[in-house]
Amino acid sequence: MTALRIEQLEAGYVRDLPILRNVDLTAEHAKLTVIIGPNGAGKSTLIKAIAGLVPVSGGRVMLGETDITGLRPDLMGSHGLAYVPQTDNIFRHLTIRENLMLVLRKSTDRTARLEELYDLFPALRDKRGDRAGALSGGQRQMLAVAMALANRPSVILLDEPSAGLSPKIAGEVLDLTRGLTEQGVTVLLVEQNVKQALRVADHCYILAEGRNQIDGPAAQIAADPVVGEIYLGGKRMVAS
Ligand SMILES: Nc1ncnc2c1ncn2[C@@H]1O[C@H](COP(=O)(O)OP(=O)(O)O)[C@@H](O)[C@H]1O
Ligand SMILES: [Mg+2]
Structure with missing residues (x-):
């Protein structure tokens, strides 16, 4: 297909x-x-x-x-359709949780979806209160992918x-x-x-x-x- x-x-x-x-x-x-x-x-x-x-x-x-x-x-x-740009694909000054909630703002099940995303990317759960700008390069890409995936x-x-x-x-x-x-x-x-x-x-x-x-x-x-x-x-x- x-x-x-x-x-x-x-x-x-x-x-x-x-x-x-x-x-x-x-x-x-x-x-x-x-x-x-x-x-x-x-x-x-x-x-x-x-x-x-x-x-x-x-x-x-x-x-x-x-x-x-x-x-x-x-x-x-x-x-x-979701798009992850090469650069500037996260909000560095917001926390991980805030980044995810921002893309989930129109979602009707945002709390449940947030937990699902944390289950898929446990490293993001561990750092959910940290500013995204403080993440390592790999974790930052993980967050960008999670944000793209958020709305299914x-x-x-x-x-x-x-x-x-x-x-x-x-x-x-x-x-x-x-x-x-x-x-x-x-x-x-x-x-x-x-x-x-x-x-x-x-x-x-x-x-x-x-x-x-x-x-x-x-x-x-x-x-x-x-x-x-x-x-x-x-x-x-x-x-x-
Ligand atoms: N914003 C832009 N304005 C004008 N030309 C651009 C712009 N971005 C890229 N280009 C031109 O488009 C061509 C293809 O670039 P790009 O798609 O970025 O290539 P790649 O991602 O394969 O390295 C290049 O010649 C580049 O100079
Ligand atoms: Mg390119």
Whole structure:
């Protein structure tokens, strides 16, 4: 079952200067789909265009059977789409509990949901009274993911959640994104951390120069030396 389908998407920041051209992508229900590619390839632009934050000038974005192309970003949540930006994805001056309550403010069962989120992320329960800015990098990403998950989205978009983290913590954060699929959530992940991303992903798209280059099962992409050489900086990407 397809949860999210991007068809022939054209999008960019300036009129008549598209960054993305004819991008096609399918994210299957409760699977983890990763987008990798060089710096400046348009990965963040793609995620933002899906989330309604970059103007779309062609093609469409289908969330299940619903056309959400160019919908206002603040309305995406009510359609079941959550977006975790690469930076500034939490309120640093608020406590963990306040961050979570803020995203749950319209929820009718916010107290119960808060407990469910603490059950999923026990480290957040332990630190619930601490200011979010005082958390470690990995815990901060955990909070950002918990906030995205709070209102039970069907699809979560994550832009480089492992950026700036040590390899060990990056691996843990990516395991956590993998865990979301076990909750029935469809995950679309952008990553620079290619090896770790291919380890947790089901399917992989490679984007370069604003266009689709290649896609396939993550294990197949990881084992393909030609793909590694052309798109991923010359190293063979074998998941260990
Ligand atoms: N706010 C912006 N305004 C104009 N151009 C931008 C903006 N953000 C990114 N770009 C341009 O869009 C292209 C793709 O960037 P981006 O989507 O951030 O790539 P990636 O996430 O793959 O590194 C780059 O050429 C970048 O300079
Ligand atoms: Mg980016």
